[in-house]
Amino acid sequence: MSALRLGHGSRARAFIILGVLIVGASALLIASGFLFLSAAEHAGARSAAQLVQARATATSGLNVLMARLDGQRERILRGERVELPDQITIYERAGGIGVIRLLPVGPGDERLVPEASRIDVHRATAEALVQSGFVGPEVAQAVIAARDARPGKRCTSLADLCGGAVLTEDVMFGEDDRDMIGQAQIGQESDDLAARVERRVGEVRLRGLQDLLTVHAVEPALERSGRKRIRIDTPWSEEFGARLDERFGEGAGRLVKALLDQGTDFGSLTAVAQTLVKLGSAPESWVDILDAITVSTDGLEYLRLDVNRASFEAIAALPGLSPEQAQQIVDRRAILTPEELQTPLWPMLTGIVTKEQFVPLADVLSVRSWTWRFRIAAGEVSADDPDGPMTAPYECEVVIDLCDPQARIAYLRDTTNLGLALALAESAPVAEEVVEPDERSADEAAPESPAGAGEGQDLDAEGLDFKAPELEGSAPEEDDPGLNSEAPPAAPVVEPSRRVGRWIPH
Numbered sequence: 001m002s003a004l005r006l007g008h009g010s011r012a013r014a015f016i017i018l019g020v021l022i023v024g025a026s027a028l029l030i031a032s033g034f035l036f037l038s039a040a041e042h043a044g045a046r047s048a049a050q051l052v053q054a055r056a057t058a059t060s061g062l063n064v065l066m067a068r069l070d071g072q073r074e075r076i077l078r079g080e081r082v083e084l085p086d087q088i089t090i091y092e093r094a095g096g097i098g099v100i101r102l103l104p105v106g107p108g109d110e111r112l113v114p115e116a117s118r119i120d121v122h123r124a125t126a127e128a129l130v131q132s133g134f135v136g137p138e139v140a141q142a143v144i145a146a147r148d149a150r151p152g153k154r155c156t157s158l159a160d161l162c163g164g165a166v167l168t169e170d171v172m173f174g175e176d177d178r179d180m181i182g183q184a185q186i187g188q189e190s191d192d193l194a195a196r197v198e199r200r201v202g203e204v205r206l207r208g209l210q211d212l213l214t215v216h217a218v219e220p221a222l223e224r225s226g227r228k229r230i231r232i233d234t235p236w237s238e239e240f241g242a243r244l245d246e247r248f249g250e251g252a253g254r255l256v257k258a259l260l261d262q263g264t265d266f267g268s269l270t271a272v273a274q275t276l277v278k279l280g281s282a283p284e285s286w287v288d289i290l291d292a293i294t295v296s297t298d299g300l301e302y303l304r305l306d307v308n309r310a311s312f313e314a315i316a317a318l319p320g321l322s323p324e325q326a327q328q329i330v331d332r333r334a335i336l337t338p339e340e341l342q343t344p345l346w347p348m349l350t351g352i353v354t355k356e357q358f359v360p361l362a363d364v365l366s367v368r369s370w371t372w373r374f375r376i377a378a379g380e381v382s383a384d385d386p387d388g389p390m391t392a393p394y395e396c397e398v399v400i401d402l403c404d405p406q407a408r409i410a411y412l413r414d415t416t417n418l419g420l421a422l423a424l425a426e427s428a429p430v431a432e433e434v435v436e437p438d439e440r441s442a443d444e445a446a447p448e449s450p451a452g453a454g455e456g457q458d459l460d461a462e463g464l465d466f467k468a469p470e471l472e473g474s475a476p477e478e479d480d481p482g483l484n485s486e487a488p489p490a491a492p493v494v495e496p497s498r499r500v501g502r503w504i505p506h
Contacts, residue, residue, distance in 0.1 A: 050379075050391065051392060051394065053379075054378050054380075054392060054394035057099075057378040058378035058394050060090050061099075061100030061376060061378050062409070064090075065084060065374070066407045069082055069407060070402060070407040074226075076370060076402070077368065078338065079308055079341035079343075079368060081114075081308075081309065082112070082372065084111070084112050086101065087102070087386075089386075090378075095383050097380065097381050097382075098379070098380050099380070099390075101377045101378075101390070103375040103376065103377055105397065106211070108204035112373075113372065114309050114371070115217055116217045116304055116305060116309075116310075116368065116370070117306045117309040117310045118213055118214035118217065119132075120217035120305075121147055121158070122153070122302075124143065125144065126140040126141050128317040129212075131317050132314065132316050134313040135209070139167070139209075142164065143161060143209065146164075156215065158214075158215065159172070171208060171209060172208050173207070173209075173210050174208030174210065212311070212313055212314060216371045216410060217305070218300050218301065218370070219366060219369070219370045219403060220300060220403045221296045228299070229291075229296075230247060230293050231293075231296070232256075233267055236256075236257055240253070241253025241254070241256070244256055247292055248292070259275065267295060269294075269362040270359055270362045273290070273359040274359055277355055277356065277359060283348055283349055283355060286348075287343050287345055290344075291343065300403060304364065304366035305365060305366060306367060306369045307344055307347065307365050308333060308341060309369065315329050315330065318364065319360045320353075321353070325347075328352045329347050329352055332347075341367060344367050346367075370403045371410060373411075374400075375398070376398065377390055377394070379391055380392075395415045395416045396413060396415055398411065398412050399411035
């Protein structure tokens, strides 16, 4: 009996020990779970804090870059290129440095691209795109069809053209553009970046239509001196004649009045150039005349191409030019004098094109870009390796507009997770599109465009609070008789994630 009772007691103790072990293991698992959740929550909070810090760094950095660009207006008026540093320090602390870094954004790995060096999509024709040599008839026709299908035939960004079997993302933005993604993690002096630059030296190859086209080609109607141009299509008045005499010398007003009385058309600069050809004016006299006049009604010139910086393909698309002349223009730019850089007539003055060939280019060519595109990464780098990779960077692509007295952001696109988005898009299965018949009429099926549709929302830029720098001495001069009386409006405070509607040509 005692042995039996002993056996029952041993089994009881064993069950008790087993129960204790189970309870202890369960408690340990629960504690581990809480620790894991706590660590995950801590990591998430740290990641969120790093993102907020990176966005704040980007805010400060973009204000600095706007101020740097704004200080170079005189260079722009002289037809010179503006410059920005590759990296700017925003703050320093123990072990870390907050910086903004310019990433490659152009086809030749340029870090600052003038928008006027590309063809405005609203001026493009299918014939001109084919003439550029960059695309064939199918893509050219698809571009024009996609543009004309937009409300009012207007685009707010090149992304508006994407879609269908022809205008794919790679056709629009180029496969090579993906090489530029993630440069913040690689660092300033990476072997990959150096190798790409070396490969492209001497032969800049356009990656996609984004390197040929733009929707941001606009500039203020200013002379080389910075003075507002005279509206040549102004109805005749004694004040207008006096203004012409003051600008061009005694008798200029009488000459213009006589030409107007004869029915001469001054509705475009091309018409003015045709008149100069008929009058037998020397090409050198055209420089001051075309620099001083405009037909703009709002103080802005649209659809211009910066001949000082445009690619061979963009110049080859100009009306009446041969590929050989386009190449001569590209080659000649390296040896232009400072005076030649200031006038879009230099291809005619240097004998590359004739007076007759220049006539249709009078309304098209410029030597200035007032809108500049760049891509930045903002974040923190190690104090021991300032050119090294960033921790949790925020990246965005920006277009800065200098047309008004106060610099502002015309376009901003968050590209922080662009690489991940592309990878997911490529790995996702392609679903067959099913088109359901729509029994409504065409008018009923197409919803009305909401007010302000021309200012479409870009990718998320929440948390960025940009404030354009105050400018000194940049207020426009008082209107004179004969001057464009409708000066550009004062720049409003624009949310960085909104496009400026004025890119729509008139």
